Amino acid sequence: xxxxxxxxxxxxxxxxxxRVWAGILLxxxxxxxxxxxxxxxxxxxxxxFTTPPLLFFSPTLESYxxxxxxxxxxxxxxxxxxxxxxxxxxxxxxxxLAGYALSRIRIKGAAAMGVxxxxxxxxxxxxxxxxxxxxxxxxxxTDLHITLILAYCTFLIPYVMWLMRGFFISLPMELxxxxxxxxxxxxxxxxxVIVPISIPGILSTLIxxxxxxxxxxxxxxxxxxxxxxxxxxxxxGIAGDTVNGANWGALTTVGTxxxxxxxxxxxxxxxxxxxxxxxxxTKG
Amino acid sequence: MSKVLIQNIRxxxxxxxxxxxxxxxxxxxxxxxLVGPSGCGKSTLLRMIAGLESINSGEIIIGNRVVNDIAPxxxxxxxxxxxxxxxxxxxxxxxxxxxLKQRKLPxxxxxxxxxxxxxxxxxxxxxxxxxxxxxxxxxxxVAMGRAIVRNPTVFLFDEPLSNLDAKLRVQMRxxxxxxxxxxxxxxxxxxxxxxxxxxxxxxxxxxxxxRIEQIGAPLELYDHPQSLFVAAFIGSPQxxxxxxxxxxxxxxxxxxxxxxxxxxxxxxADTDVIIGVRPEHLVLAEKGWPCEVVVxxxxxxxxxxxxxxxxxxxxxxxxxxxxxxPGDKVFVSAEPVSIHVFLASTNKxxxxx
Numbered sequence: 203x204x205x206x207x208x209x210x211x212x213x214x215x216x217x218x219x220x221r222v223w224a225g226i227l228l229x230x231x232x233x234x235x236x237x238x239x240x241x242x243x244x245x246x247x248x249x250x251f252t253t254p255p256l257l258f259f260s261p262t263l264e265s266y267x268x269x270x271x272x273x274x275x276x277x278x279x280x281x282x283x284x285x286x287x288x289x290x291x292x293x294x295x296x297x298x299l300a301g302y303a304l305s306r307i308r309i310k311g312a313a314a315m316g317v318x319x320x321x322x323x324x325x326x327x328x329x330x331x332x333x334x335x336x337x338x339x340x341x342x343x344t345d346l347h348i349t350l351i352l353a354y355c356t357f358l359i360p361y362v363m364w365l366m367r368g369f370f371i372s373l374p375m376e377l378x379x380x381x382x383x384x385x386x387x388x389x390x391x392x393x394x395v396i397v398p399i400s401i402p403g404i405l406s407t408l409i410x411x412x413x414x415x416x417x418x419x420x421x422x423x424x425x426x427x428x429x430x431x432x433x434x435x436x437x438x439g440i441a442g443d444t445v446n447g448a449n450w451g452a453l454t455t456v457g458t459x460x461x462x463x464x465x466x467x468x469x470x471x472x473x474x475x476x477x478x479x480x481x482x483x484t485k486g
Numbered sequence: 487m488s489k490v491l492i493q494n495i496r497x498x499x500x501x502x503x504x505x506x507x508x509x510x511x512x513x514x515x516x517x518x519x520l521v522g523p524s525g526c527g528k529s530t531l532l533r534m535i536a537g538l539e540s541i542n543s544g545e546i547i548i549g550n551r552v553v554n555d556i557a558p559x560x561x562x563x564x565x566x567x568x569x570x571x572x573x574x575x576x577x578x579x580x581x582x583x584x585x586l587k588q589r590k591l592p593x594x595x596x597x598x599x600x601x602x603x604x605x606x607x608x609x610x611x612x613x614x615x616x617x618x619x620x621x622x623x624x625x626x627x628v629a630m631g632r633a634i635v636r637n638p639t640v641f642l643f644d645e646p647l648s649n650l651d652a653k654l655r656v657q658m659r660x661x662x663x664x665x666x667x668x669x670x671x672x673x674x675x676x677x678x679x680x681x682x683x684x685x686x687x688x689x690x691x692x693x694x695x696x697r698i699e700q701i702g703a704p705l706e707l708y709d710h711p712q713s714l715f716v717a718a719f720i721g722s723p724q725x726x727x728x729x730x731x732x733x734x735x736x737x738x739x740x741x742x743x744x745x746x747x748x749x750x751x752x753x754x755a756d757t758d759v760i761i762g763v764r765p766e767h768l769v770l771a772e773k774g775w776p777c778e779v780v781v782x783x784x785x786x787x788x789x790x791x792x793x794x795x796x797x798x799x800x801x802x803x804x805x806x807x808x809x810x811x812p813g814d815k816v817f818v819s820a821e822p823v824s825i826h827v828f829l830a831s832t833n834k835x836x837x838x839x
Contacts, residue, residue: 376571379538384632385559385588398575 236461243454250450265455275436275456282416282432282460284347289354290412294404296355297362302392304363305370306378316367319360330356331424338425345427353421358411365410369403370396406471413464433460487514487672488549488562488639490535495544497530497696505530505696507544515670519683522693522719529644531693532676536565536642548640559588564633565642568649570625572617578604578628579613585636603631606665623654630665643675647682655682662686680720684708692716714833717762717826723790725762728798729830732757738827740796746775749822753837758830765790765803767824770810774819779812793818 242250244261269275303309304316334353335344343349373396381391397404419434426435437460440453490512497505505527512518520528533539535546537558545552553561564585573581579600580587586596604610607627617625626646633641646662647655663686666673677683683690684704692699692707692715699719700712711717717725730738730746732755738746748761777793777800784790784807791802791810795818802818810816827836 374569374571376567376569377573379536379558380565380567380571380632381573381584382538382558383536383561383563383565384585384636387557387559390588395573395575399573 239454239457242450243458247451265451269452269455278431278433278436281430285350285432286412286415288347288351289358289415290408292351293355293358293362293411294408297359298366298404300363301366302370305367320364323357323360327420331420335424344425345429347430349425350422350430353425354415354418358414362407362411365407369400373399409467409471413467416464489514490640490672491547493545495534496542497534498542508698510691512672512674515672517666517673517687519675519677519687519690520693521677521680521683521690524678526693527696528676528693532642532644532674535674536563537561562638563640563642564636564638566629566633566646568645570629572625572628574617577614577616578609581628582631582635599635603634607631622650626650626658641671641673645677659685692719711826712835714760714828721764723765723801723803725764726800727760727762729760732759744796748825752827759836760828760830762826763820763824765801767820768802768818771817771819774817777816777818779810779814779816782810782812
């Protein structure tokens with residue numbers, strides 16, 4: 203008996219170690235390019251291309267200082283913040299309302315409507331980019347923040363809608379019913395009861411949306427030129443510089459600068475665990 | 487306080503009718519329980535009164551208003567849900583005051599009314615806690631408090647005690663009764679627990695398959711069930727039933743050898759019937775129906791005997807103790823008044839001639 207227990211313990215341990223090491227290995231594979239980018243951003247130009255690559259070198263902030271001072275980079279950083287925040291806020295507002303409607307209101311064809319909206323995400327963005335450009339040009343909307351925000355909403359709203367729908371479905375319907383008996387309209391019940399309870403879900407969805415908009419390249423490339431252009435466009439420009447060749451120092455530095463806010467956001471999201479937030483609403 | 491009138495109410499989902507024309511009149515200040523097995527339509531009916539479900543036909547009148555097309559918030563009713571549905575992000579104080587705040591009452595009055603309700607329910611010290619910091623029984627009280635502060639014309643309860651453990655349920659049951667005696671607000675109470683329905687209410691509405699089986703005072707349902715369903719549903723342990731035939735007007739043929747004298751006169755003769763006797767109405771006697779004892783279960787205050795009567799199982803509930811053993815041949819009998827006879831073809835009560 204004791205032997206058996208020991209054996210199964212051993213087997214469990216082996217399984218655990220295998221899982222842990224598989225995780226470490228996988229993370230290493232995925233994180234290595236990021237690690238290398240961050241490492242290279244602190245190197246001087248001559249250290250970047252040494253063979254074998256240098257793991258230890260005298261780090262420098264030279265590349266950061268020069269890139270932050272570049273007006274096209276700083277302006278694009280500001281544009282990215284405006285566009286990503288705007289698209290995030292607009293999509294969370296529209297998407298939450300749509301998700302709530304899908305989760306609660308019994309309308310014929312609601313499910314089909316929801317699936318159709320989701321299916322619109324299946325269209326390759328490149329197929330939309332060109333028509334969008336033509337429409338924007340016709341309406342004289344090219345190179346504006348709002349154009350990019352609206353373009354991002356086309357893929358963010360379906361995403362937000364489905365995430366929030368799932369979240370709202372998990373909330374007991376009696377909460378709104380109680381609010382409606384307590385004197386609220388359906389809208390009132392949504393804003394006074396459902397939204398406050400859903401804050402963690404709404405915030406994490408919002409942050410995911412912002413991250414998606416933050417990193418978007420294709421629409422930004424097609425729809426903006428100078429004034430509203432975003433940081434991914436700048437990175438693409440540096441990488442694809444056919445005249446001087448790619449400036450790897452600038453590329454890795456701007457890349458790192460772009461990733462930092464995303465990492466911070468992602469860490470923030472992790473903290474808001476959606477589970478257990480409606481605790482105490484119903485039986486316990 | 488208002489009367490509630492339910493007139494020929496029907497409800498269907500996707501062309502399937504689930505409530506088939508219900509009429510109930512609930513008087514001012516009355517406590518009425520809607521009871522029935524799950525799926526009988528009792529919760530749907532309650533939600534229709536609350537305005538949370540639409541009505542396909544018929545009318546619901548609260549006070550003097552037809553409320554069919556009035557929004558839940560304007561019906562002046564309060565409802566306590568099975569899962570309490572407390573607002574998790576608000577303190578108990580805010581939970582209880584929410585409805586008053588919606589009505590834009592002055593903060594001072596809200597505060598006063600919340601305090602009064604909290605006093606009645608013993609919640610004063612928990613007012614600044616969030617629902618998650620409360621036990622099940624306390625949450626249940628908050629849910630009631632939220633209904634009380636509004637001073638509504640009608641209280642609706644949807645199985646409010648079924649999430650509590652047995653001991654707490656009994657305690658809350660008497661608190662509820664006390665509360666009703668104190669406030670005498672018209673109350674409609676949905677439950678699947680017949681004991682709750684019997685002990686709490688002035689009148690009980692027994693529902694089955696979207697229809698009303700019987701409406702009556704608790705003891706009336708117990709003494710004179712009008713259908714087999716009510717007879718089986720009300721009372722614990724369940725009533726004994728056996729099939730037979732009325733040969734002349736007063737004796738029942740169970741088998742070729744066994745004929746039981748029912749001791750009363752019925753209008754029909756030569757008809758298939760079902761006879762029902764409550765276990766607590768059967769006694770061991772010198773003569774009567776011959777049975778063989780199968781199981782004896784003493785609980786101290788009473789003894790339950792399972793016996794066999796002409797192929798039928800019979801439960802007898804004796805007050806006190808007995809020396810009867812399994813295998814013994816005994817006679818049981820019941821007062822004619824406590825023998826219920828139902829027509830086998832309709833499952834309805836057969837009346838005396």
